[in-house]
Amino acid sequence: MSLTAPPRPPAVRRRPPDKPQRHWLYRFDVKGTPYLLIAPFFLLFAVFGVFPLVFNAIVALRNWRLDDPDANGWSGFDNFSRLFTDEDFWNALFNTFGIFLLSTVPQLLLALMIANLLNRRLRATTWWRVGVLLPYVTPVAASTLVFAVFFTRDGGMANWVLSLFGIGTDNPINWRADKWSSWIAIAMMVNWKWIGYNALLYLSAMQSIPKDVYEAAAVDGAGPWRQLWRITVPMIQPVVVFTVVLSTIGGLQLFNEPMLFDENPAAASGGSAHQYQTIAQLIYKVGWKDLNLGYAAAMSWALFLIILVVAGLNALATNRLSGGGRK
Amino acid sequence: MRTPIARAPQDTRGTWKTYLALVAVLAVSAFPLYWMFVVATSTDAAVNSIPPTVTPGDQLFVNLHEVFSMQNVYFTASLINSVIVAGVVTATTLFFCSLAGFAFAKLRFPARNALMFVxxxxxxxxxxxxxxxxxxxxxxxxxxGTLLAVIAPFMVSAFGVFYMRQFVAHAVPDELIESARLDGALTLRVYWSVVVPAIRPALAVLGLLTFVATWNEFQWPLITLNGTEYPTSMVALSDLASGNYVIYRRVLAGALAATVPLIVLLLIGGRQIVRGIMEGAVKS
Incomplete structure (x- = not known):
């Protein structure tokens, strides 16, 4: 066979680009390009998202100190077993759950109320929705600093308002000093930030409820309040579960608010006696103040497992409570 | 006697009570921002007075000047850094997520559904x-300690891919893609001349959400950038609030400077941001 003649193009060309290399190009375009288009996402997510999570497990099993790089080596489950006797860890876990409860429950209930208000025929519809998003776009660092001023003991707005009702006039509340007061203050910041966002999620679901569902119920004479709890909430149940899971994942990783509520954020101590130190904050302190990355990694994994369990349990419970049982 | 409501809530006109309640909600939402402004424009004496001063003062530029000229806080640089970081992250997110979203919505390839599930x-x-x-x-x-460290981990988002896939699937007719192909256009060409023009609204939505989220990122920038000369504005804010003697009017003047860009974005693109959040909910 002769090597000289490459396959000749047909004598009559329909399209000019039908050269051999174009064939190759078209074949690649069909077979290869799709993967090329999705590759950046998977590569970047693998390197900066998945790999750190997995590598974290390895770091957790080693001695890994920033101040003493030579002391590294396998340490087995030392970092994990240390968690069980670490009072700071249990204290932070307790704080995290306390603040989580104080923030999630009111947050989602109020979001439901506000969504119900927005789910009417209103003038300037869009502007009300944009308005409730003000806290969402406000940087959490900035708003927390406002609340830090708001909750100062002497001359703070919160104590002044309370004093109008005769509360704490002689002995103003030192918001940062106790667990209960600092938790309430921090929970208020979290609630303020996320109520509007969750309200829009609920609103979106409410507006996709078929109208005849309400019309059928109206015949039975359900008032607006009963309508909300008997019809609306069960109908938007998937989104309710979604927000519960979302705020579980977010709430258990709470970092910014307790961090900047502190009079000296750089210490990451969560108050003079760690009264509002959360797990995420403790991870930061152990890793970058105590310079013990191995232990911080173990703590991250513990938190990961806790989030997994709690999010799962919450999803189940919400499913039940918000009317999923009826199927 | 109560008349039964024969209408769905979304068809019921809001009463004055509805508006009153909404005004209260709005007041609570806006109050911390207003308070930020009041303190940022006041003197120390006004900030510490009892009862608190509730009207803005005239010290805004004095306070801002103090913030921007503080040693070791690098506030001016931090605002520029935040613009760079949020800008680059937004651009790459839009590009990579729309590419992937297009592929998942309109191209056929083995393991497509499995990969989308991932x-x-x-x-x-x-x-x-x-x-x-x-x-x-x-x-x-x-x-x-460099801006690369806070850009690289946020360059793509799973939500972005998901959102783009949904939008491309609805907004780009298959016939349009087919006819472009018959003209000999390669896939990338189709992306650029057919898909991108059709998904501009979705790009605006995702872009705004990404910019806001990146600007507000605090924990990771604090870890990697703290103590360097290249903080983002959130890290610079925490520096401003750290130390033995914290001056509130100064801290909140800084907070105001770091917040205003986002409030402006909300005023310009509020409709898109609302849409993005509400559409994300339905599809999740």
Whole structure:
């Protein structure tokens, strides 16, 4: 066979680009390009998202100190077993759950109320929705600093308002000093930030409820309040579960608010006696103040497992409570 | 006697009570921002007075000047850094996520559905918990303390891919893609001349959400950028609030400077941001 003649193009060309290399190009375009288009996402997510999570497990099993790089080596489950006797860890876990409860429950209930208000025929519809998003776009660092001023003991707005009702006039509340007061203050910041966002999620679901569902119920004479709890909430149940899971994942990783509520954020101590130190904050302190990355990694994994369990349990419970049982 | 409501709530006109309640909600939403402005424009005496001063003062520029000229806080640089970081992250997110969204919505290839399932799965991964290892990784790359360290981990988002896929599937007719192909256009060409023009609204939505989220990112920038000369504005804010003697009017003047850009964005693109959040909810 002769090597000289490459396959000749047909004598009559329909399209000019039908050269051999174009064939190759078209074949690649069909077979290869799709993967090329999705590759950046998977590569970047693998390197900066998945790999750190997995590598974290390895770091957790080693001695890994920033101040003493030579002391590294396998340490087995030392970092994990240390968690069980670490009072700071249990204290932070307790704080995290306390603040989580104080923030999630009111947050989602109020979001439901506000969504119900927005789910009417209103003038300037869009502007009300944009308005409730003000806290969402406000940087959490900035708003927390406002609340830090708001909750100062002497001359703070919160104590002044309370004093109008005769509360704490002689002995103003030192918001940062106790667990209960600092938790309430921090929970208020979290609630303020996320109520509007969750309200829009609920609103979106409410507006996709078929109208005849309400019309059928109206015949039975359900008032607006009963309508909300008997019809609306069960109908938007998937989104309710979604927000519960979302705020579980977010709430258990709470970092910014307790961090900047502190009079000296750089210490990451969560108050003079760690009264509002959360797990995420403790991870930061152990890793970058105590310079013990191995232990911080173990703590991250513990938190990961806790989030997994709690999010799962919450999803189940919400499913039940918000009317999923009826199927 | 109560008349039964024969209408769905969304068809019921809001009463004066509805508006009153909404005004209260709005007041609570806006109050911390207003308070930020009041303190940022006041003197120390006004900030510490009892009862608190509730009207703005005239010291805004004095306070801002103090913030911007403070040693070791690098506030001016931090605002520029935040613009760079949020801008680059937004651009790459839009580009990579729309490419992937287009592929998942309109192209056929083996393992497409399995891969899309992986994307949805990654939506639930709390990547924040990998910060320790991420810090070590960035150390190996030599990126800790540079803007690269806060850009690279946020360059794509699973939500972005998901959102783009949904939008492309609805907004780009198959016939349009077919006819472009018959003209000999390669896939990338189709992306650029057919898909991108059709998904501009979705790009605006995702862009705004990404910019806001990146600007507000605090934990990871604090870990990798703290103590360097290249903080983002959130890190600079925490520096401003740290130390033995914190001056509130100064701290909140800084907070105001770091917040105003986002409020402006909300005023311009509020409709898109609302849409993005509400559409995300239905599709999740």
């Amino acid at each position: 994307v949805i799965l990654t939506l639930t991964v709390p990547t924040q918990l990998g910060v320790v290892a991420l810090y070590i990784l960035m150390g190996k790359l030599g990126w800790n």
